[in-house]
Amino acid sequence: MRKGAKAAIVGTVFAVMVGGAGYGAYNVVTAISGDGGGSGAAGSSVTKKTGPVSKDEVKDTTGKFFAAWEKDQPAAAAGYTNFPEAAEKLLTAYGTDAHITHVKIRTHTIIGATVSYAVEAKVSYDGKSKPLAYDSELNIVRGNSNGAPLVDWQPSVVHPDLRRDDTLFTGEAASPPIEAVDRDGVVLTKEKYPSLGPILDQLRDKYGDTAGGTPGIELAIRRAAESAPDTTLVTLAKGRAGKLRTTLSASAQAAAEKAVTEYDESSVVAVKPSTGEVLAVANHRTDGFNAAFQGTLAPGSTMKIITSAMLIDNGVASMSGPAPCPETATWQSQTFHNLTNMRPNEGATLANSFARSCNTAFVKLIDGTKAHPLNDASLTDEAQERFGLGQNNWKTGIASFDGKVPASGGPNRAANAIGQGDVQMNPLNMASVTATAITGTFHQPVIVSRKLDDRQLATARGLSANTVAQLKSMMRLTATSGTASQVMAGLGGDIGAKTGSAEVDGHAKSNSWFAGYRNDIAAAAMTEEGGHGGDAAGPIVAAVLRTGG
Structure with a gap:
């Protein structure tokens, strides 16, 4: 059919x-x-x-x-x-x-x-x-x-x-089969790369008719949602596959697949910062959900990449300027704390507080200064205008969530700045954030070329060279002597990272987040209830970064 x-x-x-x-x-x-x-x-x-x-x-x-x-x-x-x-x-x-x-x-x-x-x-x-x-x-x-x-x-x-x-149906396939290949022509199959199963189904559903193939006869599950692709159960007669080139890298995908299997409920995405091309996407979850592209969870302190950019762009702080790290900080009657055993540092700079992932330093700066005040929409504007997030206009080639950074009032304004509150992200979003932070240019992520269907990609202003230089310095400091140093040890080249842990109501352990880059590859990972950023998500990202860049 x-x-x-x-x-x-x-x-x-x-x-x-x-x-x-x-x-x-x-x-x-x-x-x-x-x-x-x-x-x-x-x-x-x-x-x-x-x-x-x-x-x-x-x-x-x-x-x-x-x-x-x-x-x-x-x-x-x-x-x-x-x-x-x-x-x-x-x-x-x-x-x-x-x-x-x-x-x-x-x-x-x-x-x-x-x-x-x-x-x-x-x-x-x-x-x-x-x-x-x-x-x-x-x-x-x-x-x-x-x-x-x-x-x-x-x-x-x-x-x-x-x-x-859902319905069961046997007949002509809804879409012709595809032979998906990576950026170098290596064939990608769900047998070799299990995480790609649902993604290949989506690509077949969307591009099968234009890839040059002919449909076969199959028993399939026809999903109730019109946008969801069929799931093939048995192929009675093979169709002729059309070739579909993706942006993926077989080597990066293999590393991502292996890395996520070490941690339950994990997801990772790697992108090429110079182009926005997705190099790898992998999930290890019991529900089969593509959380790497469609997840909607608080990103924890990886959000401080965007918050730092906001502080720098608005003249509130600089990497070498003061950003004291007290034991607690109060905003709108809510008291915020740091990670257990973090020692206060009233003389800390923004770079130091970023590298140590000090929550209270960022909460103290959330109101800006008298000369450079901030408001409820400042973080939202930064996320949308500079990083291309939260406007529901990404067209990656498959279903994806573009992130959410709402203009929140009250305590959630401060909570958003440290990746809690109302902020929602996934590894795709944070890999893109990392890529924008180190290049200054927002390239909307894609898993297939826009030339395939002439779709309109999202755009954003990006960052100034001055902001990029400071963000890269702070992320490098984090990777070499901060909270990410143990995970990033042994990685050569131009490197940087940011750790994160996001508390979830009703869960004893926080979600583990990690974003990092090495040369021309940026990656982000999330592990539900994985603890600190370096505990689970960090090793996943590091494994992918080792594949090149």
């Missing part, structure tokens, strides 16, 4: 959508009881069963559910679930729209009420067939009305990659 027809099929697949409007309506109107309703449902009784489901109930219910599913009896199978209308739609689509037959289900383990199992089947379409195999799991719960044991219905019961309102 061609991409242009995606919207047109909504009416025809409505009846088999995973959940969909029917699922929502059923939840609200019909399923108040949360009990199965089909002919195969467990029988009702006058006395409502209570307590945990027994092992026998789990085995009996799953056995009957699996048997009906294997026999292609969607109504009967759905009757063993707590939301039979939604279940029947998807189980029907499994055989009709997805053309999946010869289903065999084998139970792996039963732990309490959770059952893991393997599905083996065949996908057949237009005279072509391929095997399908995958693992999934389900839970058995008691129905609300009579307490009968039922399958707790989720789309993932049918396939682990299905989410609400």
